[in-house]
Amino acid sequence: MSQPSKRPTIRDVARAAGVSVATVSRALSGDYPVSTATRARIQRAVRDLDYVVNAHARALSGATSKVVAILMKETVTPFYAHIAAGVEAEAAEHGRLCLVCTTHGDADRELEIIKLMREQHADAVILVGGVVENEEYRERMKRYAIGLADAGSKLVTCARPPLGPDIPAIAVEYDNVGGAYAATSHLLSAGHRRILMLAGPDGFTTSDQRVVGYRNALAAYKIAVDPALISHGDMGRDGGYDRTAAVLDRGVEFTGVFAGNDNTAAGAIAALRDRGRRVPEDVSIIGFDDVPLAGDLNPPLTTVHLPHEELGRTAVKMALQGNGSGRQHVMLGTHIVVRDSVTTATPH
Amino acid sequence: MSQPSKRPTIRDVARAAGVSVATVSRALSGDYPVSTATRARIQRAVRDLDYVVNAHARALSGATSKVVAILMKETVTPFYAHIAAGVEAEAAEHGRLCLVCTTHGDADRELEIIKLMREQHADAVILVGGVVENEEYRERMKRYAIGLADAGSKLVTCARPPLGPDIPAIAVEYDNVGGAYAATSHLLSAGHRRILMLAGPDGFTTSDQRVVGYRNALAAYKIAVDPALISHGDMGRDGGYDRTAAVLDRGVEFTGVFAGNDNTAAGAIAALRDRGRRVPEDVSIIGFDDVPLAGDLNPPLTTVHLPHEELGRTAVKMALQGNGSGRQHVMLGTHIVVRDSVTTATPH
């Protein structure tokens, strides 16, 4: 048995203040002219009754819902956590509440949740982090995007590839290819020629872009890509460990590692050590992300810093600024943070 | 100019399917008996029109809001991130959306947001992480708690001290004092007698409890507490560094460190090294939290594992299971994860 909501409504406030509900609504909404005396009486009634508006009733009768929704792969990894923090902070500055959901990389679940978001009439729906797309996915996404658009919600993709020209959405990206290019070049310019790339699952766009950066950098140095040096798989700490160990055990040699992210790098370092390689003396390594503890790894990790917070904030800003309803696209930059995990390649 | 919501309503579906809105509502809600043929026609209409219910309208007309709200100090620290992940996961399993807000430790802001949550009529409001309380805070919190209760929302405190016997709320805690006691005892039993405690800001309950555990453990070993060995301050990585450095520079000696959390520990280790102390040969250190990268620090950090996810999940479970509306209280346990940062004290 759920207790009947015995909470005061706007009508109770009106009665207590001796005015009409319309006046109460106006006094509370702010801008509209209401006499000071009346306003005072109303505010007093609000306090006495401990009245709070009903957000659903408000949203229903036309006003905006004051909610922005984020949909991400997961929330705990620093990469996602910091983007979410940026979204939340910016949303709060705009007086918005923040709805957070996770997909765990499942495209179906993502679509399912977008449907839920549609029901909520969020002011903005922000999609963070990639999923593996297929045709059916694109179909449904398109339909939902249109649905969102004409329900007045802005759809924005953040830190993932844009949805496509036929889908109404804002895109906020960071320079993934450029970052990977810079990371690889950093290793290259230190004299490394055989560089192991610890990439994400094949077909996972974000990771694929990093591979492109890796290839481009190699190409710029006129070095042929050795497929044996590109490992696809789990990007977690253990994935980094296992895959590095596997490559080593396979007898493949390299003096540099470009890890898909810092966690992967942490695992790779451990695997290297366990196999008797010194880091960075024998093998140099560069990460991607710049997580908070990157500087406390052993050795302190040289890595590519991503503008996580800024991505989140920008996504919200773009969605909320009523400006041009056209499609928009922003690309944020990255930079390398040099620490101690990369050193000059030992000449052989 | 916001586009008029030209979305189909339940009435459009009813018309398209040639039935009444009530039938549509019933067919969509599930349980109520509706003939298979009618249901099929309705579902077809839903697809054709791309209809989605309006969550606000639904919530307004009595049904539950299907939203649980979390209010935390911040979201990026693993401690909070993992609790939030637990909440989100459990909420999702119950078909709930998850509203996330941050207070940044500001009590006023916390109250402000609780007010917003009240407007949302969330099924549950979960408060994670402490704030520094004062009398006015307790007053307002009590009023809000009552408001939440008779609007049908459950209030639950999670990983923070219960609100008090006169406030209707569920409490989910972990054994903070016990964990700190165990951590300190671990150092003590390794022969350490002068143990630096890197605590949080004075008056911050969560940290204060850890200090109690520290004191209790010392007392059990009949060792007097040296105030010079208890440092209060920022619990971040830099706080750990700066405060450890300061104590060292002050000439205070110790062979063990109990860090308030793993980040603090990471900073402390760096400070120790920079001052020429080896870890763990000269100084042993134990952390608190067991963050993901704790095992990749140098040396791998011995620490106290907290049941983060479980705290979040339990909070949601307790709130959502309609059982006894009375106050409830759960205390989850902790355990030490032994790695390499603690070693036997060098006899002098």
Place this chain on the structure above:
DNA sequence: GTGAAAGCGCTAACAT
């Protein structure tokens, strides 16, 4: 400056 009244889209009696 203030009030009356018409919805917003849905669910839940209450009929039939």
Place this chain on the structure above:
DNA sequence: ATGTTAGCGCTTTCAC
């Protein structure tokens, strides 16, 4: 099994 109708609590014309 299905239809009718009265709200849920609020904002917003339209009058005065």
